[in-house]
Amino acid sequence: MHAPKIPLFLDCDPGIDDAIALGYVLCRPDVDLVGVAASGGNVPTAQVTANALGWLALAGDTSTPVHPGSDLPLAHLSGERTGDPVYADDTHGPTGAGYAQLPEHSAPSPVSAAQAWVDAARAHPGELIGVVIGPATNLALALDIEPELPRLVRRLFIMGGAFNYRGNTHPTTEWNVTFDPESTARVIREFGAKAPVLPVIAPIEATEAVVMTPQRLNMVLRYEHGAGWHAWLEQLAQALKFYFEFHQWDGHGYLAHIHDPFVVAAALAWAHSAPAASAPAPIPWSRTATTAADVELTGTLTRGETVADWLGRWDRPDNLEIIRSIDSESFIAHLLTTLGKGPKA
Template sequence: MTARTPLIVDVDTGIDDSLALLYLLARDDADIVAVLSTAGNVPTAQVANNNLAWLELCGRTDVEVAVGADGPLSAPLRTTEDTHGPQGIGYAILPTPTHRPSDRTATQAWVDLTRERPGEMVGLVTGPLTNLALAIRTDPGLPARLRRLVIMGGAFHHPGNTTPVAEWNISVDPEAAAEVFAAFSAVPVDRAPIVCGLDVTERIVLRPEHLRRLAELSGSTPAETIRSDDAPSTRSVTSNPVVRHLSDAVRFYFEFHRDHGQGFIAHMHDPFAAAVALDPDLAQYRPATVDVETEGRITRGQTVADWFGLWGRPPNARVAWDTDPDAFLDDLVGRVAAFASTMNQSARRDPEV
C-alpha cells in the first residue's frame, strides 16, 4: 500500500485553495487530518464554510475543519473578493454544508496535532500565516515537531502580485510571516520550510483546455467548454457535480486574469504547493535566510532572501526555484478527473453522498 502523509492544511479558500483541496482529496497518499481556516481571500467564517462545503460535496465529512483567526496579528484585514468572488469560490454555488466546524480553534489544532504525532505531521499553508504564528506563540517548540512545512507565499526575483514587491499571502499579515520564519531559524536546514513563491507558482498556468480535458477524463457530459467571449458569469452545465462546481469557480479566475491583462488563464499557486507537500522532489530549491519587511513605506510585505549569508544568520528556508509545470498540470488534471469520476459513481449508488 502507498504510505500516506498526514497533513495539516491551513487555507484561506479561495479558488486555487479549492483546487488544492480537491487535488489532495484525489491522492491516495494524502491523509488530511485537519483543514484550518484563516482570513485572507475572504473572511474566516466564509473560508470555513467553503471548506465544509467542498469536503461534504466530496463525501469527506470525517475531516476536521477548525476556525482560525479573524484577521492578521496587528493590521486590519484585507480580503480580495474581486479576485476570488463574493464567497471566495468564483461563480460556484456549493450545497449548504450540514456539518459544523470542530470545537477547537485552528491555533489549538496546530499545537495538539503536532504534540500527538511529533515528527509525523506535514504542514501546508496556502493562506496568510496568522494561525501558525499564533500557534508558535502558544508553543514555541512546535516547529521542531513538524516533519515538513510548505508555505505558498512570497516573491523573490519576481514582481509581487499585490504590491510591486509583495505577494498576497505574505502581504495580508507580514508580522505573522516574519514570526514564522524567525521561529524556524532554530530547526536544521533540512527541516526548514519549503517556500513556493511566485517565482515558481506563476509558471503553473491553468487554461480552459485543462478543464475541458479534466471533464472529458472524468466522463462528464456535455463537453466542458469555457471561452473568453462567453457571457459574463456563464455557468457550467456539465453532468459531474465536482467538475461543474470547479469549472464555475475557475471561470471567475480566468476572467480576473483576463481583465488584468494576463490572458484568459489562471495561476494555480496553491495546488502546486499541495503537491510539493506530498512530494518535495517536484521542485528544485535554493537555501536562504528569509525575512519579511514589516515597516517599509512601499516595501511592506516583501520577502527578502539572503542567499549568501550576508546577515550572518543560518538558512531558515528552502525556496522553490524550478519545476516542470506541464508535468505537474498533467498530474493535477488526471488525478482530479479520476477522483471526480469516482465521486460521481458513488453518488449514483447512494443519492445521499
C-alpha cells in the same frame, strides 16, 4: 502490506486555487487529511470556513474537521494596526468561490485553528506534514501555544512571497504574506531555527508557471468519474470561470495562475521520497536554493516583501529552502490526471 498514510494538516483560505488544492488532496488515497485550518485572507474567516466545509461536503467528505482561524492578522490583534483587513474578493469573487454554488454543510470544529495545529503535531510527532497556502496567522498563533511546534512537524511547506520579483498585491509583495507579514516572519524565523529540516516556501515567481486554461480544465472534465465528483468538478469549473475572467482583466489572458496545488503536491511527493529522518531529499518538480530570508515589516513602500540574502551579507544561517523554478508541464500533467481520476474509496 499497505504503507501508512501521510498525515497532512492543511491551512488554507479558499479561494479558488485553494479549492483545487483541497480537491487534489481528496484524490490522494495515500493521505490522511487530519484537519483543515481556515485562515482569513482571500475573504473573511467565516466565509473561508464555510467555503472549506462546502467544498468538502460537495465531495462527500463530512468527516474532515475544519477549524476556524483568527478573524484578524497579528498586527491587528496586537493593536499595532487598525481598520479592517483588505480581502481579495476582486480576485476570487464576493464569496471566495467565484461563480460556484456550494452546498449546505455541517458546523465547523469548536477547536480553533491554532490549537488544531498543536493537536495534530502532538498526535503525529515527527510525521505530520504541515502546509500553509494562505496567510500564516494560525500557525504563528499556534507557536504561542506550543513553542516547540517546529520540532514536532516533519516538514513545513508554505505558498507565499516574491523574492526579487514584482508582486501580485503591491509592487513587490505577494498576497498571502502581505495580508499578515508578521505571521510569515515569525513562522520563517521559528521554523527556520528549530525545525529538523528547513521549511520550504514556493513564491509566485515559481508558482505562476502553473497555469490552468479552459483547454486543460476540459481535459479533466472529460474523464469518467462518479456523479459526486462530477458535481464537484462542475462547480470548480464555475469557480474557475471567474478566475479566468479576473486574470484576463489583470492583463494575463483568459487563464489562471493556480499557485496552491503545486505546494500541496510537492509536499506529499517529498514526504514519499524523503527518508524518515532529516536527511536531505530534493523537492519534486522543482529547482531550489537555501538561504537566509526574512520579511520586511516596516517599509512604507515594501511592507510584506520577502527578502533573500543571496550574497550572505547578513551573516545569518540559512533558514529557508526557496522554490526557484518549477517543471510546470510535468506537474500540470500529474495534477490533471489526479483530478480527473477523482477520489478513491
